[in-house]
Amino acid sequence: MPSDDWRARAGSPFTPEKHPARGRRGMVVTNHPLASAAGAEMLAAGGNAVDAAVAALFALTVVEPMMVGLLGGGMMHLRLPDGRHTVLDGLSTVPAAGTPGMYTPLSQDWPAALETEGRANSLGPTAVAVPGNLLAWAEGLRRHGRLPLADVMQPAIRLAARGYAITPYLGECIQEAAPDLARDSAISALLLPGGSPLRPGDRLVQGAAAETLRTIAAEGPGALHGGAIGAADAAHVQRLGGILTAADLRDFRLEERAAVRGSYRGYEVVGPPPPSSGGVHVIQMLNILEGFDLRALGFGTAATTHLIAEALKIAFADRAAATADPAFVTVPVDRLLAKAYAAERRALLDRDQARDWHAGVAAGESPNTTHLTVADDEGHIVCATHTINSLFGARFLIPEAGLIPNNYMALFDPRPGHALSIAPGKRITTSQAPLIALKDGKPFAALGLPGGLRIFGSAMQGLIALIDHGMSLQEAVEAPRVWTQGQALEVEGGIAPEVRMELSALGHEVVVLPHVAGGMCGIRFHADGGLEGAACWRADGTAIGLGGGLARDGVRFWPDRPRP
Numbered sequence: 338m339p340s341d342d343w344r345a346r347a348g349s350p351f352t353p354e355k356h357p358a359r360g361r362r363g364m365v366v367t368n369h370p371l372a373s374a375a376g377a378e379m380l381a382a383g384g385n386a387v388d389a390a391v392a393a394l395f396a397l398t399v400v401e402p403m404m405v406g407l408l409g410g411g412m413m414h415l416r417l418p419d420g421r422h423t424v425l426d427g428l429s430t431v432p433a434a435g436t437p438g439m440y441t442p443l444s445q446d447w448p449a450a451l452e453t454e455g456r457a458n459s460l461g462p463t464a465v466a467v468p469g470n471l472l473a474w475a476e477g478l479r480r481h482g483r484l485p486l487a488d489v490m491q492p493a494i495r496l497a498a499r500g501y502a503i504t505p506y507l508g509e510c511i512q513e514a515a516p517d518l519a520r521d522s523a524i525s526a527l528l529l530p531g532g533s534p535l536r537p538g539d540r541l542v543q544g545a546a547a548e549t550l551r552t553i554a555a556e557g558p559g560a561l562h563g564g565a566i567g568a569a570d571a572a573h574v575q576r577l578g579g580i581l582t583a584a585d586l587r588d589f590r591l592e593e594r595a596a597v598r599g600s601y602r603g604y605e606v607v608g609p610p611p612p613s614s615g616g617v618h619v620i621q622m623l624n625i626l627e628g629f630d631l632r633a634l635g636f637g638t639a640a641t642t643h644l645i646a647e648a649l650k651i652a653f654a655d656r657a658a659a660t661a662d663p664a665f666v667t668v669p670v671d672r673l674l675a676k677a678y679a680a681e682r683r684a685l686l687d688r689d690q691a692r693d694w695h696a697g698v699a700a701g702e703s704p705n706t707t708h709l710t711v712a713d714d715e716g717h718i719v720c721a722t723h724t725i726n727s728l729f730g731a732r733f734l735i736p737e738a739g740l741i742p743n744n745y746m747a748l749f750d751p752r753p754g755h756a757l758s759i760a761p762g763k764r765i766t767t768s769q770a771p772l773i774a775l776k777d778g779k780p781f782a783a784l785g786l787p788g789g790l791r792i793f794g795s796a797m798q799g800l801i802a803l804i805d806h807g808m809s810l811q812e813a814v815e816a817p818r819v820w821t822q823g824q825a826l827e828v829e830g831g832i833a834p835e836v837r838m839e840l841s842a843l844g845h846e847v848v849v850l851p852h853v854a855g856g857m858c859g860i861r862f863h864a865d866g867g868l869e870g871a872a873c874w875r876a877d878g879t880a881i882g883l884g885g886g887l888a889r890d891g892v893r894f895w896p897d898r899p900r901p
Contacts, residue, residue, distance in 0.1 A: 342806075342807055343635075343636050343806040343807050343808055343812075346632070346633070346634075346635030346636065346638075346806075347635055347636045347637050347638070347806075348635055348636070348637040348638035348639065348641075348642075348832075348833055348835075348836045349636065349637025349638075349817055349831050349832050349833045349836060350637075351812075351815070351816065351817060351831050353809075353811045353812055353815040353873075353874075354815060354873075354874040355811065355815065355871070355872060355873065355874060355878070356811065357809075357810055357811045357869050357870060357871040357880060358869070358870045358871075358880035358881055358882040359867060359868065359869050359870075359882050359884075360867075360868050360870075360881075360882025360883045360884045361714060361866055361867055361868065361882075361883075361884055362380065362713065362714050362883040362884060362885070362886060363377070363380040363386060363389065363711070363712065363713040363714060363868070363882070363883040364710075364711065364712050364713075364860050364868040364869070364870040364880065364881070364882045364883070365377050365380070365389050365390075365393060365709070365711050365870070365880070365881050365882075366709060366710045366711070366858040366859065366860060366870040366871065366872050366878065366879070366880040366881075367393045367396075367397060367707070367708075367709040367858060367872075367878065367879065368397070368401060368404070368707050368708065368709070368787070368855070368856045368858060368872065368876040368877055368878045368879075369396070369397060369400045369401055369504075369876075369877045369878075369879065370877065370879035370881075371396060371400045371492075371496060371501060372393040372394075372396040372397045372400055372401070372709070373393065373879040373880065373881045374396075374492070374881065375389075375392045375393050375395070375396035375492035375493065375496075376389035376390060376392050376393035376396075376709070376711055376881070377389065377881040377883060378392065378492055379392045379484060379488075379489055380713065380883045381883065382484065382488070383483070383484075384482065384483055384484045384489070385481075385482060385483055385713050385715055385717050386711040386712050386713040386715075386717035386718060386719050387415070387477055387478060387481040387482040387711075387717055387719055388478065388482040388483060388484040388489050389711045389713070389719075390413075390477070390709060390711040390719035390721055391474045391475075391477060391478045391482060391489050392489040392490070392492055392493070393709050393711065394470075394474050394709065394721065394723060395474070395489065395490050395492070395493035395550070396492050396493045396496060397707050397709070397723075398493060398546075399493050399496040399497045399501075399543060399546065400496060400501060400507075401507070401707050402507075402543075402729070402741060403507065403510040403511070403514070403728050403729045404706060404707040404724060404725065404728075404787060405470070405706070405707040405723045405724055405725060406470070406725045406730065406740055406741050406742075406743075407468065407470055407471045407549070407553075407561060407740055408465075408468040408470070408570065408725060408730070408735075408740050408741065408742045408743055409429070409468055409470045409723060409724050409725035409726070409730065409743045409745075410427050410428040410429035410466070410468055410469045410470055410723070410724065410743065410745060410765065410767075411427055411428065411469075411470055411473065411706070411721065411722050411723025411724055411767075411769065412424055412425070412426055412427070412428065412473075412609045412613055412721065412722055412723075412767070412769050412771060413425040413427070413473050413474070413477050413719060413720075413721040413723075413771070414596065414607075414608070414609055414719070414720040414721065414771040414772075414773065414785075415477065415481060415717070415718065415719055415720075416607075416716070416717070416718040416720075416773055416780065416783075417481065417716065417717060418715050418716030418717060419716075420716075420778070422595075422596040422607050422773070423593055423594075423595070423596070424593070424594045424595070424596050424609045424610065424613075425473045425476060425477050425591060425592075425593055426469075426473070426591065426592040426593070426594050426609075426612070426613075426764070427468075427469030427470050427471075427472055427473030427474075427591055427723070428469060428612060428613075428764045428765050428767060429466035429467055429468055429469060429726075429743055429745040429764070429765050430466060430467045430469070430585075430589065430762050430763060430764050430765070431466060431467070431746070431749065431759055431760060431761055431762060431763045432465075432466065432467055432580045432581050432582065432585045432761070433582065433584065433585055433588075433761045433762065434580040434582070434761070435580065435746075435759050435760070435761050435763075436759065436761075437753035437754075437758050437759045437760065438751075438753055439463075439751075439759060440453040440454070440457050440458045440463075440746075440751040440759075441453055441454040441457075441751070442454075442751040442752055445752065447657055447750070448657075448822070450750060450751060450752050451747065451748075451750070451751070453751050458744075458746045458747045458749070458751060459727060459731075459744050459746075459747035460517060460731060460732055460744065461520075461577065461578070461579075461731055461732070461733060462574045462575075462577035462578045462579030462581075462731065462733070462742075463578060463579050463580065463746070464579075464731045464742075464743075464744035464745075464746045464747060465574055465579050465580075465581045465731050465742040465743060465744065465745075465746065466581075466743055466744075466745035466746050466765065467581065467585045467586065467589050468561075468586075468589070468742075468743055469589055469591060470723050471553070471558045471561055471562070472558050472562060472589065472591045473591055473723075475557065475558040476591055477719075481717065486553075486554060486557060487554040487555065490550055490553070490554040491554075493550055494547055494550045494551055494554065497542075497543040497544070497546045497547035497550060497739075498542070498543075498544065498547035499542070500540040500541055500542035500543075501540065501541060502537075502538050502539070502540055502541075503535055503536075503537060503538070503539055503540075503541050504537060504877050505537040506876060506877050507535075507537075507877075508534070508535060508536050508537040508539075510728055510729070511528050511529070511534040511535055512534045513728065514728050514729050514732060515529060515534050517729075517732040518729065518732055519532075520732070520733070521732065521733035521734060523733065523734040523735075523736040524729070524732065524733055524734035524741065527541075527543070527734060527739075528541075543739050544739070545736065545737065545738060545739030546738070546739030546740065547739070548739070549566055549738045549739055549740060552565075552566060553566070561586060562586050562587055562589055563583075563586065563587040566738055567583055567586035567587065568583040569735070569737045569738060570586070570735045570737075570738055570740065570742075571583040571585070571586060573735050573736070573737065574735075574742065577733070581742075592764075594609070594610050595610065596608060596609065596610065596616065597609070597610045597616040597617055597620065597670065597674060598620075599619075599620030599623065599624065599674055601620075601623040601624075601627055601800070601804065602627060602804055602805070603776070604774050604775065604776050604781060604800075604804055605774065605775040605776075605778075606619065606620055606623060606772060606773075606774050606775075606800065607772065607773045607774070607775065608620065608770055608771065608772045608773075609769065609770070609771060610663075610670065611660055611661065611662070611663050611668045611670065611766070612660070612661060612662045612663065612764045612765065612766045612767065613766075613767050613768070613769050613770070614652075614656045614660045614766060614767065614768055614793060615767070615768055615769050615770025615771070615772070615792060615793040615796065616770065616772070617660065617668075617670055617673050617674060618652040618653075618655070618656055618660070618673070618793055619770055619772065619793050619796060619797045619800075620673075620674050621651075621652055621655070621673050621674065621678075621679060622645075622648040622649065622651070622652050622794075622797055623797060623800070623801075624674075624675075624676055624678075624679030625648045625651065625679045625682055625683050625686070626644060626645070626648055626801070627679070628679075628680070628683045629644055631644070631801060631805040631806070632805045632806060632807075635806075636802065636805075636806045636808075636816070637816075637817060637831070637832055637833065637836060638836060639836050639839035639840050639843065640688070642819055642828070642832065642836065642840060643688070643691070643840060643843050643845070644686070644688070645794075645797075645798065645801075645819060646691070646819060646821050646826050646840075646845060647686050647687075647691065647692070647694075648686075649794050649819075649820065649821050649822065650693075650694045650821060650822065650823045651682050651686075651694050652793075652794075653694075653790075653821075653822035653823055654694040654695055654823065655673060656766075657756070657757075660673075660756070660766055661756040661757050661763075661766050662763045662764040662765075662766065664762075664763070664764070665760055665763050666756050689843065690843060690844050691826075691843050691844035691845045692844075693823065694823065706722055706723070706724035706726075706769070706786075706787030706788065706789065706792070706855065707722070707723060707724065707787050708720075708721065708722045708723075708771065708785040708786050708787050708855075708856070708857070708858050709721055709858055710771075710783050710784060710785060710858045710859055710860045710870070711860075712780075712783065712860050712862070712868055714866065714868075718773060718780060718783050718860070720771035720772065720773055720783045720784070720785050721771055721785075722769040722770070722771050722785050722786075722787065722792070724743070724769075724787065725741060725742070725743040725744070725745075726743050726744050726745045726747060726748065727744050727747065729741055730742055730743045730744050731743065731744040732744070745765050746759075748765045748766065748767070749763075749765065768788075768789060768790050768791070768792040768793045769785070769792055769793075770785055770786075770792050770793040770796040770797075771783075771785040772784055772785060772796050772800065774800060774803075774804075779862070780862040781803075781861070781862060782800070782803055782810070782859060782860065782861045782862065783859065783860050783862075784796060784799050784800070784813075784814065784857055784858065784859035784860070785857070785858065785859075786799075786854055786855050786856060786857040786858065787854065787855035787856065787876075788853070788854025788855040789854075790820075790822060791818075791820045791827075791853055791854035792854055794818075794819075794820050794854075795818050795820065795853060795854040795857065796857075798816065798818050798819075799813050799814060799816075799857055799859065802816045803861075810859055810860075810861040810869050810870075810871040811871040813859065813871075814857040814858070814859050814871045814872065814873040815857075815871075815873040815874055816831075817829040817830070817831030817832050818852075818853040818854065819832065819853065820853045820854070821845075824846070825846045825847070825848040826840060826845040826846060826847050826848065827848050827850050827853050828840075828847055828848070828849055828850070828853070829849070829850060829851070829852060829853050830849055830850075830851065832849075837849070852875045854875070855875050855876050856872055856873050856874075856875045856876025856877070856878040857872070857873045857875070857878075858870075858871075858872050858878055858880075859871050859872075868882060869882075870882055
């Protein structure tokens with residue numbers, strides 16, 4: 338239920354648009370109802386949360402083709418029934434032919450340097466990095482699921498082969514990307530039939546993708562990573578001028594990583610390690626903010642929002658300097674997570690004035706995604722964020738496979754000599770933040786979202802809404818957000834006009850946007866064993882809870898049995 342306590346202190350009260358779901362046997366929260374249904378189908382069939390999550394991820398490649406696919410990358414954060422946490426890192430890597438100076442940046446200043454001549458790092462074949470999504474999903478299923486790969490892929494195959502009605506959200510995405518999509522005949526034929534973007538309610542059938550999924554269901558992930566599908570995909574990218582090869586796909590290696598951990602007001606926060614900046618910098622910001630009474634300051638007030646904005650700027654200054662692939666850069670994880678380092682940074686924070694921040698750490702060398710959160714009654718939790726990077730990735734289609742490649746090369750620094758510079762085999766650095774919070778060693782909440790650079794700041798705000806402001810889960814995932822990395826302070830319209838004026842007076846350049854980051858998917862764990870799931874208005878998010886169960890042992894129904 339909504340908390341009157343936080344509303345009394347709020348500078349920006351609001352009413353959630355969606356409703357949570359509840360269940361005891363399992364909960365699936367994804368950013369599309371058909372993907373949530375695919376996961377729930379696995380739970381109903383006797384699978385666990387890992388089976389459900391992988392089924393939902395495959396379904397999302399079909400119903401959210403603008404967000405995620407087999408040719409993308411991501412991180413899967415798992416909590417197992419024995420309390421262990423592990424992170425399966427399928428983030429994309431630079432192809433073997435990649436070089437530090439392969440693009441020409443339009444500026445030498447960060448972050449403007451990410452823009453390159455001809456958009457070569459973000460559009461078309463030269464933007465494609467080596468994908469790892471499929472290996473992460475298949476390995477997670479092999480280690481921790483109980484259903485066969487072919488079974489969990491059936492909902493996705495069905496959706497691709499039979500089609501589905503596209504939502505207004507997908508229709509808007511197609512409309513937005515249409516000028517770039519029109520450059521490629523294969524993706525145009527699929528999404529811009531007759532030259533016009535598909536509209537809400539139109540049916541999207543993906544026959545080639547269905548055949549690819551059937552092949553992978555039969556042959557396993559090797560069909561892409563070392564097999565015929567991978568060879569055909571790489572050959573097409575090379576014909577168009579890209580550098581991805583079949584050997585890159587064959588040689589890609591999934592990494593299993595230990596999660597990072599921190600504490601915040603008596604809660605333990607567990608998240609992904611570098612090359613994700615999500616876990617480390619969420620904990621860093623929470624350490625800084627722990628020194629302020631955010632509850633007393635109130636949700637959405639100028640005082641609270643100013644502190645969050647300054648913490649964001651500190652984190653992004655350190656991220657740009659030092660967070661990258663730990664195989665290539667020495668990331669000062671211990672210092673970033675330390676309460677003492679947070680105290681150093683907090684002491685420099687001016688509560689009455691916005692300021693510029695520079696990195697307080699150094700490295701060892703000179704926005705469109707999807708997310709799901711799934712849990713079962715056995716103790717499995719899957720919090721996974723996966724993507725093809727930008728909206729529709731590199732914005733072309735592999736016609737033989739029906740797959741859209743990622744444009745992950747856009748996340749590397751095109752200037753040589755920096756932490757995020759390009760090197761063969763180097764993993765991208767991501768803001769993905771699939772987080773699990775614990776209270777007294779037991780799961781309290783799990784959440785995450787898409788949204789590029791805006792992900793980890795938004796995930797942090799979701800935790801603050803739950804822990805500091807006492808919001809319900811539905812309120813927390815829908816609460817108005819803010820974001821900055823040092824330039825303008827982006828705020829959603831739910832931040833009150835008078836609060837925006839106060840922030841401007843503090844020195845923030847306030848810009849109002851329709852939304853900051855994407856659809857958050859969360860699960861809250863109740864002491865009685867109940868599961869509560871919620872998704873927000875920023876995407877087609879849907880929570881489906883599983884209740885009920887099988888009949889009692891020995892119960893039979895005999896219609897011809899005489900009544901006593």
